[in-house]
Amino acid sequence: MRRIFFRLGLYLAVMTITFLAAAQMGQAQDSGGAWYEVESGALREPENTQDIQRRTPRETxxxxxxxxxxxxxxDAAHYLNLSDLPPERQAEDGPRLARQLALVIERQLWIDWAGLSARPDAMLETGTSNNALAGKPRRDIGLKMVELDGQAYEIRLGRYKAPDRDAVWLFTPQTVQNIPALFDAFGPRHFERYIPDKLTVQLGGLRAWEWLLIPVMLAALFGLGWLVWRLVGFFAARVSRQLIRQAIERSRFPLAMVAVAAAAQIMLEIGVSFSGPATTLLRPVLLIVMVAGIGITALKIVDAILDRITLGVVGDIDDTRSLDERELYTSIYAIRRVIVLLMVSIAVIVVLARLNLFGSLGMSLLASAGVLTVLLGIAGQAVLGNIMASLQIALAKPIRIGDSILFEGNWAYVESIFYTFLRLRTWDERRIIVPVKYFVSQPFENWSVKDARILKTITIFLDHRADMEILREVFFDIAKADDDVIEHDKLFTAITGHFEAGQEMSFYAMCPDPSTGWSTSMRLREKLLKHIREEHPEWWPQDRVELDRPPRKRGDGRDAALEDKNASKDNE
Incomplete structure (x- = not known):
């Protein structure tokens, strides 16, 4: 028993010593890397330290x-690290720089208070394990990164500690140096001097005059977009070359988008400086609209060029075209899909680069790639599946543009192959839209996989008395006289079925393509039926009825023969 208590006490003592040693090591590590060491007197100390609280980033x-x-x-100047300024100028320039920085923050920064640390060491919680800095103390935090004249300017907080004083969070000296340039770019504009004080009050995160100006600005931008749309259409109507006219006509709407986004950007850069929430929302949206407009414009021009090439080289696509022409048309559509993918990728890269999202998202995306893959796989399973199936069709080419196919009982041409769906054109000019993933998972007949020839079958039901030899000669004469019947050696006839009511006769003829074969088979059937109607009307199917008759008497052969003769006439 004593041994048990002795071991338990020894175990607790070891654990206590280990815990204290780890805490001491943690403090030593924190003191060496959790702040920037500065000299005594480098930081201005406020007279009333109770009103100036700078212990955490959020508090600062x-x-x-x-x-x-x-x-x-x-008092606000005590939150700036003015150590780069001469001591005699700190008291004079500090309040001015604090006022300018406050205006820049108001116009450019939408503060995420929940994401701004309330810990003195600014350590990220361990729950955010996808961040490489999780669980480690930080000594600086970036709040905003902006680009001016090709150079990056950042608003940043740093943790500083002078000897015998507590560590405090201040705006870094680099931020203080950037304040004049940021103020000139994003500070109040000249027209704001004439705005009444009543309109400068804050309402829902924006000033009152902003709530009035935003609708006016949107209406002006909408009018500009409509004007650009009309001007582009007016200019396109006066271009003589069809290719250029078609490209300009298709680019009317995306060009209007670019003009509206560019005008809004100019208004934000030169004339109007909105508050942080509006600026944070407007700038990314305008950038995305501009990039999307330019990308769509380029895509419309490429589409016009490809359509022109298609019409000039291939023409209207159907199964009468050669295999090489249908291959070319399918390859043109594949090129278009590649161009779309490249444009989308370039647009995403440009938007991320312009919004400075690579630095903040790079590590997170790499660390959470597995989670994102699962989420995208679940959320976009249908879309991604269709895109992969479309690429499969583009590479393997089980079908081509212009192929004649039989899909779920519908005879149709493959008119278009897009990323997520196919458009089929039926013989009666209907359009069937089929998801690509569903299409490749179902069996279908491709009548043009090798060439467009097709052996058409004409089936006729006739009476038992119909003579196949006579009809065979008639069919051969009719088929050989028809210009759309090819390979006369492939002509063939046979009785393919026999039933109680009659017999099934089939006639086979080779045609150059399915569309021609359909019309040819109708024409041959009409001629066969006309011959039967005019020359052998007794060959039409007839219904036979067997009547109940009384039993015949023995030895009365004459009466029985007469009765059989009358019954035969009645049946006829």
């Missing part, structure tokens, strides 16, 4: 904004 930003809104710019 919140107090700075609150002080600048109240006009206490001298």
């Amino acid at each position: 930003v919140r107090k700075f904004i609150a002080l600048t809104k109240d006009g206490q710019f001298e």
Whole structure:
């Protein structure tokens, strides 16, 4: 028993010593890497330390904004690291820089308070394990990155500690140096001097005059887009060359999008400076609209060129075209899909680069690639499956544009192959839209996989008395006289069925393609039926009825023979 208590006490002592050693090591590590060491006197100390709270990043930003809104710019200057300024200028320039920074933050920064750390060491919680910095103390935090004249400017917080003083969070010296340039680019515009004070109050995150100006600006942009749309159409109607006219006509709407987005960008850069929430939403949307408009314009021009090539080289596509021509048309559609993929990829890269999202999303995307793969696989299973099936068709070519196929009882031509669906044109000019994934998973007949020839079958039901030898000669004469029947040596006839009511006769003729074969088979059937109707009407199918007769008497052969003769006449 004593041994048990002795071992338990020894175990607790070892655990206590280990815990204290680990805590001491953690403190030593925190003191060496969780802040920037500065010299004594490098940081301005406020007279009233109770009102100036700078222990955490969230506290620093919140107090700075609150002080600048109240006009206490001298106190707000204590949240700036002015160590790069000469000491004699810090007291004079500090309040001015604090006011300018507050205006820049108001116009450009939409603060994510939940994401702004409330810990002195700014450590990310372990729950965010997809971030490489999770579980580690941080000594600087980036709030906003903007680009001006090809150079990056950042609003950033840093943690600083002077000897014998607590560590504090301040706006970094680099941020202080960037304030004048940021203020010139995003500060108040000249027209704001004439705005009444009543319209400068905050309402729902925006100022009152912004709520009035945004609808006016949207209406002006809509009018500009309509004007560009009309001008492009007016210009396209006066172009003589069909290819250029078609390309310009198709680009009317995307060009209007580009014009509207560009005008809005110019208004934001030069004339109007909205608050942070509006700017944060408008700039990415305008950038996406502009990139999308340029991409769609380029795609429309490429489509016009490809259509022109198709009409000039191939013409209208159906199964009468050669295999090489249908291969060319299918390859043109495959090129278009590749171009679309490249344009979408380039557009995504441009948007991410312009919005400076690579730095913040790169590690997260790499670390969470498995999760994203699962989510995309579940959410986009149908779309991705159709796209993969479309690429499978483009590579393996089980069907081509213009192929004649029989799909689920419908005889149709493959008119178009898109990313997610196929468009089939039936013989009676109907359009069947089939998802690509569903199409490749179902059996179908491709009558043009080798060539367009097809052996058409004409089936006729006639009475037992119909003579196949006579009809065979008639069919051969009719088929050989028809210009659309090829390979006369393939002509063939046979009785393919026999029933109680009659017999089934089949006639076979080779035709150059399915569409010609359909019309030819109708024509041959009509001529065969006309011959039977005029020359052998007794060959039409007839119904036979067997009547009940009384038993014949023995020895009365004359009466029995007469009765059989009358019955035969009645049946006829």
